[in-house]
Amino acid sequence: MNKTASGAIYNDSMGPDNAFAAVALPHLDAAFNLARWLTGSRAEAQDVVQEAMVRALTYFPSFRGGNSRAWILQIVRNTAYGALKARRGERLAAYAAFEEGAAIEDIPDPTDDPEKALIRFHDAARVDALIDALPLELRETLVLRELEELSYRDIAQVTSVPIGTVMSRLWRARRMLVRAAAEEGSR
């Protein structure tokens, strides 16, 4: 699938000079999408993507092939975290503590009702707001899985955690999302 901003098609005929551009630029939309979901701001996301692409070019000689999208997104994610830390370090730290203690089944939910939640999901703006309300680590995992359609392995690479953590984060993200929507619906 073509996901570039320009609609340009990159191919092998470009020669070695274009190698970095051919690897990186097709993922510009994915890079921006992730940066925007992580930072919550278009302007900040643009800065993050520019910075990340410059870093990626620097690291490019050590890129050994494989999934180039995961490689780029990993750099984008780390760059975004740097920007977030500078902006609101306290919040990241607070969430990290929560993450340590949380287990999969720690989200009790007697009123959970997926059917009711589905009704709340009809409005795109509401969905965006619900995703934005998720803790950073859960949000990024969900976005990488459902919007970027990365495999567990690739998500583990991008977010620098074991696959088991990806799986539990993914579940908690989904569960939280559905629960938030259901609660909203019963208000």
Added chain:
Amino acid sequence: MSTGDCGKLLLLQAELDGELDAAQAAALAEHRAGCPECRRNEAAILAARQALRRATYHRADPKLLAAVTGRLAAIPAPPGRRMAFPWRGLSTFGAGAALAAAIILTVLPPGNRGGVAALVDDHVRALQPGHLLDVVSTNQHTVKPWFDGRLDFAPPVRDLAAEGFPLVGGRLDYLLGRTAAVLVYSHGKHVIELFVWPASGRDALPARAARNGYNVAHWRANGMSFAAVSDLDPAGLEAFVRDWRQGP
């Protein structure tokens, strides 16, 4: 209080995410058939998935692409490596078009030059070798709607087949810091590209420039800037411009 986990929760989720192989999936299927927790959790996962389908996918805009390529181009190549960013590898025609962009600088009034931006745009174009056409059509009624939604302006599209310049298609390109519509015409073995982008200045009659065998004509009309570029001889290009300005 339900914990929602029958012990197979993450396995079920992996199955719904397409992460299980056939043997694992078959093993799970037996359990799943009789497990109310699994049914509930599956509904929750699918509800979340449906929600994400409505979520916004934030796409990069062309300005970001231009900014990124500009930043990359400004980085000097490390020793032992050839240029980190492409000036070369252009198709023959792409090289002509890039050259044309530089030439156009010379026919624009100083206020409109934006030389740095044009250099960036050359880079962007250089990434699109052999990328002459995004939409192939000899029908202006196909080409015009194709531009709608891809641009923040509506370029006039004309077919000049009767005058000997049939429209063969169109594409988007970058010129002077913004997106331009490019209409592609043919004339015998020659290709004529007409760049169109919104203009801020007053109407201006066609001005000609030439370099390395390429001829360029630039004019402004009705709030649009036009630049026709071709390896056609000056008289041929002049005829094209005249016919285009007169309309079909």
